[in-house]
Amino acid sequence: MDQGTIDRVLQRELSRRGFLKASMLGVAGLGVAACGGTSLVSGSGSSKPSIVANLQTGALATDEINAWANPFTKATGIKVIADERELTSDIVQLMIQTGQITIDVLTSIPNGIDASDYPKFFEPIDWTLFNKSQFNSKFYGDTWVAVDLYSTAVTYNTKALEAAGTTPGMVPTSWADVFNPAFKGKRSFEDYWATTCTAALLGDGVPPDQVIPMDIDRAIAKLNTIKDDIVLYESGSDAQNFYITGETALGACFNGRSQAAVKAGAPVGVAWSQQLVAYDQGGVIKGTSQLHEAMEFLSWVTGSAHGGALTYYISYPPANSQAVVDQATKDWDPSSHFDLPYVVLDQDYLNDGFNQFDPSFEAWKATL
């Protein structure tokens, strides 16, 4: 390109007409964006009632939309706009602080919010819409109700195990096996101190009822024995991918994600002994303009009639003891395996433990 061409090109582009055209387009574009933006803020400018629900990410969000959001809209006429990003506590705090409530209800309260701060962030539950007696007292609080149970269990991909050199037919049956060098291949763990360190302690022989209070140094020492083979997953989608591709041969994975991997045709198995059971907390953001509609949605997804609908898509059963669940996939339901040892990761313990244990976990990660 020579100087003359450049000059001519510049002349053409910067001509007055071109500038006017560009600025008109810019203003029009801004106007469209502004209209689109305001219509997403719940309630404003729309005639039908609608709520914005954060329904987790990826395949799980699609499942929640099919299982809950669509039937809810059909039954009540309230439109549910799915917000499918990974919600973090800073977004929630900023929404409350600035008063720009763009999400009305969540099916999974993010980690990082102190239990004492819950009343600041979430509306008190309207118990007239819920049947409290159907829940174990562990599964609700003043501002939240457990939406589903899920567990992190010992998972393995038989093809990946063999490809890495494990004796064919040998599969892990407990966390101790994950730390056993007889099993070859990369191990998956969650990029989260709670599940990874608890699994390490169980693998080191600590009985399930003694993992809390946590001996973090013992957990880290155990993790270091297989340090070179550890791969961390940050989200359920990552874990699911690891087992579909065989990137990791064995280790931790969420039960619903292993189920999805098997559905996708991967040679994946799960050992249910010593599973780490946790629950998602659902809540309504404080200050939402759609309080009643949001509560109705929360009541729907945790209720006995419709809460179990998710199990037809992925085996995350509701915490509601009376809920109707898919009998066909009962084997993937963590509660079907409560005859084997298991640990419940209580949310208060997880919240308190962050400041206590996460720094050590992060320090260990830096040495990987």
Place this chain on the structure above:
Amino acid sequence: MRSWLLLIPGGFFLFFFFLWPVAEVAVDSLTDGPPGGLGNYRSIATSIVDPHSFLITLEISALVTVICALLGYALSYMIVVAPPTLGRLLIGLTLISLFISQVARTFAWEVILDDTGIINNVLISLHLISSPLPLIRDALGVSIGMTNVLLPTMVLPIWVVMARIDPEVGRAAAGLGASPTRSFLRVFLPLSLPGVIAGCLLTFMLAIGFYVTPSILGGGEFVMVGELIVNQFNYLQWGTGSALSVVLLVLVGLVLVISAKLVGIESLFGLGSEVE
């Protein structure tokens, strides 16, 4: 007096969208968290993770900048000497990669670099290696991804300066008896240097703050400063996150100041060495 007034809109914009938020972050770093002003900075300095993270961030950013400079220079040169249509096509392709979502491109790299990804699958099926090469979740994978994403940022400033170099100068050098190599080294290269410097600076400053690509390609194991800051905010540690951000900002400022001292402020913005 009149021309002074033209600065007001820009000034307002800069003040409300840049100076004020940065000041708020700086104030947060001093007020939020452990009491007594510099508590957050002290905890960063004594932490096991943070200084290490800053170190690897600087190392990787420098490495990526150098690789981008070499590749970017070659690409820009190709664009400049190519026939006009081909040149425009190449620039167009370079620009298009800027429009593609960074997240999508990074996930594509994950598919390529994974232990069970394309590269390893091909090498293993050709029996060139017996177990997968570690191309991801380490410095190598992150560097490859970042180079890919930052290359256009390097190419554009270099191309702008190269395009302004009068080809007559090259012919003049040949006429005076210089070999093509000599002509390149003694005439073209020095004239294109301001563009290279501008590109390197821009690329380095973007690289140290990078979040998306290093966080996905680094797994949980290779944590650069950008990801560190995001993690702090995710857990509502506003003070520590703000302090880390301020340190990063100071670092970037330092790089700018040192470069300005070394090469002069006009060169930084590609405005130097106009051929008369």
